[in-house]
Amino acid sequence: GEDVEQSLFLSVREGDSSVINCTYTDSSSTYLYWYKQEPGAGLQLLTYIFSNMDMKQDQRLTVLLNKKDKHLSLRIADTQTGDSAIYFCAVGDNYGQNFVFGPGTRLSVLP
Amino acid sequence: EPEVTQTPSHQVTQMGQEVILRCVPISNHLYFYWYRQILGQKVEFLVSFYNNEISEKSEIFDDQFSVERPDGSNFTLKIRSTKLEDSAMYFCASMRDRHYEQYFGPGTRLTVT
Numbered sequence: 001g002e003d004v005e006q007s008l009f010l011s012v013r014e015g016d017s018s019v020i021n022c023t024y025t026d027s028s029s030t031y032l033y034w035y036k037q038e039p040g041a042g043l044q045l046l047t048y049i050f051s052n053m054d055m056k057q058d059q060r061l062t063v064l065l066n067k068k069d070k071h072l073s074l075r076i077a078d079t080q081t082g083d084s085a086i087y088f089c090a091v092g093d094n095y096g097q098n099f100v101f102g103p104g105t106r107l108s109v110l111p
Numbered sequence: 112e113p114e115v116t117q118t119p120s121h122q123v124t125q126m127g128q129e130v131i132l133r134c135v136p137i138s139n140h141l142y143f144y145w146y147r148q149i150l151g152q153k154v155e156f157l158v159s160f161y162n163n164e165i166s167e168k169s170e171i172f173d174d175q176f177s178v179e180r181p182d183g184s185n186f187t188l189k190i191r192s193t194k195l196e197d198s199a200m201y202f203c204a205s206m207r208d209r210h211y212e213q214y215f216g217p218g219t220r221l222t223v224t
Contacts, residue, residue, distance in 0.1 A: 033212065042217035043154070043202060088154060092213075099146075099213065101154040 002026040004102040006089055011108045018076040020105045022089030027070060031092040034063065034074045037104070038085045046074070046087075076107075084109045113137045115216035117203050123222045124193055132188045132219045134203030142206040143186045144213065145178065147171070147199040154202065160186065193223045 003025045012018045024032075033048040049056045049063045049072070056063045062075040072091075076083055089102040116135045124130050136143050145157040158168040160178055177189045186205075190197055200220050204213040 031212075035215070043204075043215040045212055045214060048212050090154075099144075099154075099156055101146075101156075103153050 002029065002091060002100040004089055004091055004100050006087075006102040006105045008103060009106050009108070011110060012079050013110050014079060014081060016079055018074075018079045018083070018107055018109075020074045020076075020087050020089075020107065022072040022074075022102050024070050024072070024089075024091045024100075026091070026093075027067070029070075029091040029093060032063075032065060032072050033090040033092070033099070034061075035088040035090060035101075036085045037088060043088065079107075079109050081109045081111065083107060115203055115205055115214050117201075117216035117219050119219060120217065121220045121222070123224065126195055126223055127192050130190050130193055130221065132190075132201050132203075132221070134186045134188070134205075134216055135184050136186055136203065136205030137207070137214060138184070140205035140207050140214075142166075142209070142213075143178075143180070144204040144206070145188045146202045146204065146215075148202065148218075149196075149199045157188070157201075190221075193221075195223050197221060198223045 006022050030051045034046045035043040036046050047058050047061050060077045064073045086104040086106050088104045090099045092099045118133045143160040146154050148154045156169050158172045159166045175191045179187050200218045202218045203216040206213045
């Protein structure tokens with residue numbers, strides 16, 4: 001089955017860019033998502049990309065997809081303290097079913 | 112903006128008891144899901160539900176689990192006889208149609224003692 005991996009921790013300084021990486025194994029994955037989870041809270045959909053796209057930009061967020069390497073990244077420009085959270089990569093199949101989540105990357109933003 | 116809601120936010124129950132976790136998906140959504148997250152671990156898929164039946168389930172979703180859409184708005188997850196290892200955050204999600212994004216509720220924290 002699908003396996004999704006992420007590095008577990010990332011620390012950046014306020015104002016810098018953050019890049020959170022994700023790799024997956026199933027090349028037929030069609031839908032790739034980024035969710036944010038603040039402490040004690042639910043999963044907030046940040047952005048998503050379809051597998052026929054290479055890049056998607058949404059305000060401070062840029063998603064890059066390298067389908068050949070099965071690598072997805074989320075770049076947060078001008079990272080703020082409010083961006084501190086756990087970021088989950090999730091991939092879904094062509095039917096949008098059965099999302100598989102990565103373990104999450106804990107982003108710490110230092111003042 | 113419409114959102115998925117879940118009740119209760121926290122449920123404490125004794126081992127062996129039945130629990131029902133409730134979700135109200137976004138009103139025009141057709142696909143419904145339950146996921147769980149054991150503290151500090153990955154979010155894991157449990158079950159998907161479409162057209163009043165289960166469309167897919169994971170190996171976690173054994174005979175102790177069931178789902179139901181009893182009316183036009185609620186979507187419930189029942190655990191018949193809870194075990195200590197069922198303690199987790201349970202997330203409901205809904206999706207408008209197959210090629211759209213899933214929206215998650217805030218979760219119900221289930222604690223089994």
